[in-house]
Amino acid sequence: MSHYTRLVTFALVLFCCHRTFAQSGELYRYQDLSHIFYQKQIDSLKKVWVCPNIYKEKATQKQYKEYWDDRTEFVTKSIKDDNFLYEKEVYGYIDSLINQIVQANKQLIPVKPLVLIDRSAVVNAYAMGGNILAINLGLVAFSRSREDLALTIAHELSHNIMLHPENGLKQRAEWITSDEYKNAMNAVLDQKYERLTRLKKIFQGYSFSRSRHQRYHESDADSLAIVLLKKSNIGFDPSFFLRLDSADLQFKQPLKQPLQQYFAAYNVTIDNAWTQKRAKGLSTRAYSFKDSTSRVQDSLKTHPDCVDRYNKTLALGNVKNNFTPIPAAIKEKAKKMQLWNMYVNMNLTACMYTILMEKDKGNTDPWYDFMAGNVITGLYYADRDLSRFNAVGVVPKEFISKDYYELQTLFEQIPREKLEEISKTLLTAHAWPNIKKDEAAFHRLMKSLTTESDISQSNKTNIGKTFINSNENSLYAEFAHKFDKP
Numbered sequence: 001m002s003h004y005t006r007l008v009t010f011a012l013v014l015f016c017c018h019r020t021f022a023q024s025g026e027l028y029r030y031q032d033l034s035h036i037f038y039q040k041q042i043d044s045l046k047k048v049w050v051c052p053n054i055y056k057e058k059a060t061q062k063q064y065k066e067y068w069d070d071r072t073e074f075v076t077k078s079i080k081d082d083n084f085l086y087e088k089e090v091y092g093y094i095d096s097l098i099n100q101i102v103q104a105n106k107q108l109i110p111v112k113p114l115v116l117i118d119r120s121a122v123v124n125a126y127a128m129g130g131n132i133l134a135i136n137l138g139l140v141a142f143s144r145s146r147e148d149l150a151l152t153i154a155h156e157l158s159h160n161i162m163l164h165p166e167n168g169l170k171q172r173a174e175w176i177t178s179d180e181y182k183n184a185m186n187a188v189l190d191q192k193y194e195r196l197t198r199l200k201k202i203f204q205g206y207s208f209s210r211s212r213h214q215r216y217h218e219s220d221a222d223s224l225a226i227v228l229l230k231k232s233n234i235g236f237d238p239s240f241f242l243r244l245d246s247a248d249l250q251f252k253q254p255l256k257q258p259l260q261q262y263f264a265a266y267n268v269t270i271d272n273a274w275t276q277k278r279a280k281g282l283s284t285r286a287y288s289f290k291d292s293t294s295r296v297q298d299s300l301k302t303h304p305d306c307v308d309r310y311n312k313t314l315a316l317g318n319v320k321n322n323f324t325p326i327p328a329a330i331k332e333k334a335k336k337m338q339l340w341n342m343y344v345n346m347n348l349t350a351c352m353y354t355i356l357m358e359k360d361k362g363n364t365d366p367w368y369d370f371m372a373g374n375v376i377t378g379l380y381y382a383d384r385d386l387s388r389f390n391a392v393g394v395v396p397k398e399f400i401s402k403d404y405y406e407l408q409t410l411f412e413q414i415p416r417e418k419l420e421e422i423s424k425t426l427l428t429a430h431a432w433p434n435i436k437k438d439e440a441a442f443h444r445l446m447k448s449l450t451t452e453s454d455i456s457q458s459n460k461t462n463i464g465k466t467f468i469n470s471n472e473n474s475l476y477a478e479f480a481h482k483f484d485k486p
């Protein structure tokens with residue numbers, strides 16, 4: 001089968017199963033998680049993604065196939081691990097945007113790519129090659145306009161069009177099996193001393209040439225993206241690159257009120273002492289929390305040099321266009337879905353801080369209060385499970401605000417008895433008058449997990465089953481399914 005036919009077949013199989021599903025008032029269904037929704041794709045992907053035979057040199061071909069299969073494994077594992085989900089509205093919005101770009105650029109994009117919604121809150125999208133594209137929920141929540149989103153999508157489409165992911169696999173295989181690499185490695189092995197230093201030099205040389213390639217690739221992808229957008233009649237605002245530059249500083253944003261006040265709204269009293277690090281190890285005072293807008297180090301970004309990209313594309317921008325804001329309902333869904341994702345991964349400080357930032361924006365949706373309650377009871381559950389430290393999810397100080405640091409410290413230091421007491425208060429039924437059926441059931445689940453004296457695995461499995469039996473479609477079933485396997 002030619003590469004092209006393979007892609008067509010793949011796309012067909014992939015798009016057959018997108019059913020429409022309307023349900024009122026719920027975010028998405030448990031069955032929309034990728035391990036169920038894209039289950040068939042796992043098999044078709046394995047069948048369709050056959051490594052092409054391109055190298056005469058056996059060792060290179062073998063290495064190439066290994067990298068190729070690693071990628072297939074990465075994608076299928078991500079699907080199985082529920083890194084993606086299919087939510088009709090957000091998917092539909094992105095899909096219509098991609099349709100517009102694909103329709104207008106048929107020659108460059110003969111086959112519509114498979115688009116996956118990644119649940120991550122990181123502001124990013126990524127091309128995986130093989131005509132697959134992933135858009136993070138974080139990007140949807142962060143983008144202001146349809147055009148902002150289109151710019152990132154067009155950039156990633158460009159990586160796929162220019163076969164950057166595929167070429168990356170080839171380059172790695174060629175380098176690892178090259179004489180240059182082999183000789184360098186042999187030289188290291190012959191050396192009795194300073195092997196590590198020489199080894200480091202080899203890898204430094206390689207990653208330097210890779211990062212240089214990377215830069216060219218980024219610039220090429222930006223240029224092609226602008227062409228794709230022009231043909232699609234979609235304007236673009238280069239200043240989006242500048243906003244992108246500050247995207248990973250979200251948790252550096254301070255809160256509008258002292259922490260105590262947010263908790264007071266839930267009738268929870270926070271002792272000031274819990275938010276201050278006890279004087280062991282590094283003192284807090286030694287660290288200055290100047291609000292810095294300075295850039296976080298480049299290595300954390302997939303796309304460094306945002307300012308550079310801004311300058312390069314400035315003249316080509318089309319800021320006069322009336323940009324279309326992303327519908328509030330879409331952004332809200334994206335935000336909620338990524339919040340639940342943080343929760344189910346037990347990334348509790350980030351989850352709570354995100355809720356408090358929503359409060360600062362004047363968001364009064366009771367769902368965020370429901371989630372705030374879950375964070376506290378989740379923390380208590382984690383404490384009983386001896387995994388409180390993991391659930392706090394400590395973030396290094398340079399990436400967070402003073403308020404975030406205090407919340408993180410609070411979650412680390414709040415005494416267990418206090419946590420138990422607050423958890424009990426928050427889980428009383430009368431505190432939640434208008435709660436939905438599955439939300440109430442989720443509270444019962446958390447109550448069982450935190451109050452029953454038997455915390456054996458088998459009892460947790462039973463507690464999980466009780467929830468799933470009457471709420472199998474609920475998105476909260478994902479948490480209950482954590483206890484499925486011993």
Ligand SMILES: [Zn+2]
Nearest residue numbers: 159218221303
């Ligand atoms: Zn890129």
